[in-house]
Amino acid sequence: MSTEKLYIEKELSWLSFNERVLQEAADKDVPLIERIRFLGIFSNNLDEFYKVRFADVKRRILINQERGGNDNSKHLLTKMQTKALKLNERFDELYAELIRDMARHGIFLVNEHQLSSSQQKWIKKYFGKKVLPYITPILLREDIDILQFLKDEYAYIAVELRQIEQSQYALIEIPTDHLPRFVMLPEQKDKQRKTIILLDNIIRYCLDELFSGFFDYDELKGYAMKVTRDAEYDLNYEVENSLIEQMSEGVSQRLTAMPVRFVYEREMPEQMLSFLCNKLQISNYDSLIPGGRYHNFKDFINFPNVGREYLENNSLPPMQCADFIGFANKFDAIKAQDILLHYPYHTFEHISDWVRQASFDPKVTSIKINIYRVAKDSRIIRSLIDAVHNGKQVTVVVELQARFDEEANIEWSKVLTEAGVHVVFGVPGLKIHSKLLLISRRENDEIIRYAHIGTGNFHEKNALIYTDFSLLTADPELTKEVRGVFDYIETPYRPIKFHHLIVSPRNSRKQLYHLIDSEIANAQQGNRAELTIKANNLVDKGLINKLYEASSAGVKIRMLIRGMCSLVAGIEGISNNIEIISIVDRFLEHSRVIITHSNGEPQIYISSADWMTRNIDHRIEVATPIRDKRLKQRIIDIINLHFTDTEKARWIDKEMSNQYVLRDNQDKVRSQVAIYDYLKSIEKQTKNQKRKQHDANT
Numbered sequence: 001m002s003t004e005k006l007y008i009e010k011e012l013s014w015l016s017f018n019e020r021v022l023q024e025a026a027d028k029d030v031p032l033i034e035r036i037r038f039l040g041i042f043s044n045n046l047d048e049f050y051k052v053r054f055a056d057v058k059r060r061i062l063i064n065q066e067r068g069g070n071d072n073s074k075h076l077l078t079k080m081q082t083k084a085l086k087l088n089e090r091f092d093e094l095y096a097e098l099i100r101d102m103a104r105h106g107i108f109l110v111n112e113h114q115l116s117s118s119q120q121k122w123i124k125k126y127f128g129k130k131v132l133p134y135i136t137p138i139l140l141r142e143d144i145d146i147l148q149f150l151k152d153e154y155a156y157i158a159v160e161l162r163q164i165e166q167s168q169y170a171l172i173e174i175p176t177d178h179l180p181r182f183v184m185l186p187e188q189k190d191k192q193r194k195t196i197i198l199l200d201n202i203i204r205y206c207l208d209e210l211f212s213g214f215f216d217y218d219e220l221k222g223y224a225m226k227v228t229r230d231a232e233y234d235l236n237y238e239v240e241n242s243l244i245e246q247m248s249e250g251v252s253q254r255l256t257a258m259p260v261r262f263v264y265e266r267e268m269p270e271q272m273l274s275f276l277c278n279k280l281q282i283s284n285y286d287s288l289i290p291g292g293r294y295h296n297f298k299d300f301i302n303f304p305n306v307g308r309e310y311l312e313n314n315s316l317p318p319m320q321c322a323d324f325i326g327f328a329n330k331f332d333a334i335k336a337q338d339i340l341l342h343y344p345y346h347t348f349e350h351i352s353d354w355v356r357q358a359s360f361d362p363k364v365t366s367i368k369i370n371i372y373r374v375a376k377d378s379r380i381i382r383s384l385i386d387a388v389h390n391g392k393q394v395t396v397v398v399e400l401q402a403r404f405d406e407e408a409n410i411e412w413s414k415v416l417t418e419a420g421v422h423v424v425f426g427v428p429g430l431k432i433h434s435k436l437l438l439i440s441r442r443e444n445d446e447i448i449r450y451a452h453i454g455t456g457n458f459h460e461k462n463a464l465i466y467t468d469f470s471l472l473t474a475d476p477e478l479t480k481e482v483r484g485v486f487d488y489i490e491t492p493y494r495p496i497k498f499h500h501l502i503v504s505p506r507n508s509r510k511q512l513y514h515l516i517d518s519e520i521a522n523a524q525q526g527n528r529a530e531l532t533i534k535a536n537n538l539v540d541k542g543l544i545n546k547l548y549e550a551s552s553a554g555v556k557i558r559m560l561i562r563g564m565c566s567l568v569a570g571i572e573g574i575s576n577n578i579e580i581i582s583i584v585d586r587f588l589e590h591s592r593v594i595i596t597h598s599n600g601e602p603q604i605y606i607s608s609a610d611w612m613t614r615n616i617d618h619r620i621e622v623a624t625p626i627r628d629k630r631l632k633q634r635i636i637d638i639i640n641l642h643f644t645d646t647e648k649a650r651w652i653d654k655e656m657s658n659q660y661v662l663r664d665n666q667d668k669v670r671s672q673v674a675i676y677d678y679l680k681s682i683e684k685q686t687k688n689q690k691r692k693q694h695d696a697n698t
Helices: 010-026 032-067 073-106 117-134 199-206 206-210 244-257 270-280 296-303 332-335 349-360 379-387 404-420 474-488 508-524 539-553 613-617 629-642 671-697
Strands: 107-110 155-163 166-173 182-185 194-198 219-229 259-265 285-293 339-343 364-371 393-398 423-424 437-444 446-454 466-473 502-504 530-535 556-562 578-582 590-598 603-607 619-625 650-653
Touching: 010 032, 010 073, 032 073, 032 219, 032 259, 032 296, 073 107, 073 285, 117 199, 117 206, 155 199, 155 206, 155 270, 166 270, 166 349, 182 199, 194 199, 199 206, 199 219, 199 474, 206 219, 219 270, 259 270, 332 446, 332 466, 339 629, 349 364, 349 379, 349 437, 364 379, 379 393, 379 404, 393 404, 393 474, 404 423, 437 474, 446 474, 474 502, 474 619, 502 508, 502 613, 508 530, 508 539, 508 590, 508 613, 530 629, 539 613, 590 629, 603 629, 613 619, 629 671
Parallel strands: 107 194, 259 285, 364 393, 393 423, 530 556, 556 578
Antiparallel strands: 155 166, 155 219, 182 194, 219 259, 339 466, 364 437, 437 446, 446 466, 502 619, 530 590, 578 650, 590 603, 603 619
């Protein structure tokens, strides 16, 4: 038996994933503006890492200290900090490189020291009219509690007002919720250049405008800083408190939670840094990171392209699904055959319009839907409210504990309730992460049900960048079980069995083990045995051990894991039959798929669940079989295209080296573009077939 390490810590694996994001920012084949946006994605990811992963490890250390116990968490925290600091150093190098590259393309990101006289005048006017109304400095007195007002998602400028040997400090919040972070400066005559300045630097340039007349000082300097807080919260489960009240209280706890990371400008004076660390109660287990003069780089996700079109990715506009052509409405199309949508290649408009049609269709009697994350201006929510006004029975299961969307979902639940929608908050202790929609329709004195079972949220904007599958079906066996999931959510104490759907926490672990065991049995009988798995994360040790068992038995296993992966591929005698790749590209790989060989009759499931303990045992998740042979082959083809990727695929190995998959003597394949072309060809072929049928019938 090998003595090699069998599991990679999920936190270190997550940092390795974010390193792949940083690789995209470093890739010179990626258009320049997209590279800058990848810096924003990296920064946003790292913020969440500290709020969730880092904070969790810190919490474990403190709990163990209280109990007098000891574990490996301190050592893990050190490794996390070391890796994160290394990634931050690489980030700073790339940022400087990209600023230089932009200048070569006539785009200049300037600071307050690089302004012409005309730009200086313009900025002072802009500050007075646009910025000043949103700025109120907070004076840092000795008795002030910074933690009561310092916001988690914001960058600040810490100001030192110095007079002789005395200093006093103030904090200025950069008001990016009211104003753009990136401000275009007026073009200068006879110069072919675009000039952008950050809101931070406008404030720095105008500090004197803000403080003069109120304070005496000889010198005025500002330094960037940012705090990241623990995102966890405790819920007070008291009978007299509604779940909405409990969640509102929980979210407010997060707003005043203890910091886990303090990022500050390297040039910040030692005395100011010491003062702030003391006020923020920074502990030995928190991450204290010296950085540059800009924080909250997540805003760079929306960095504007003010240059040529080639500085961004070529457009891949979402396409219409031809399976809907020739039908009077969406219901007739779905009744004719199962339909598979794949975002962002297909437009999410099909789903929005289907719910819109259901809202006024006289045959529709009821609509049930899960809401985990939705867009701020959700067409689906509007249609559900319209459905109530049209006399439909509408049930919306709102997951109030969707991390970082709690406040939005609390508000949506209030809006829906006030409109007359039956709002359900689900099963205590279980997050509802399934992606279900069930529409009941009276047709010829019979109730026919139509279902959506998907891998992604009902979120119009996410559907433009997240890859997800949606199965639309009128299959009575599947729709009956979708109805059963909604019944389970509303009455979890009632016994219920699922024969076709894989539903967490009812039968997921058992069914996933069964799928793997079936391939193990095939291998042991000398038959071809294969498993293909696509997921965001693989960290559940029970499933990992079962995959090790399968590999040892001779099952060939291919996996496409975007994010965390605790399984170690390539261990002789244990996992040498397993290969794992990750793809990071213009779209975020989000769909979950399971394909078993099954002696030449593949079983295929699409799922809302990742291979994590929380998704298998502590959430309501749903996977559905794909029964239509045409759609099964389509998913197989799409997954196979991923495994031919020679541009964006990386090996996931025990060293977490993120080496690109190189295939010599082959044409370059960028799987996301290849999938777009593949689906476009299918839609074109389907349209032509329907046109021929129409011509033949007329």
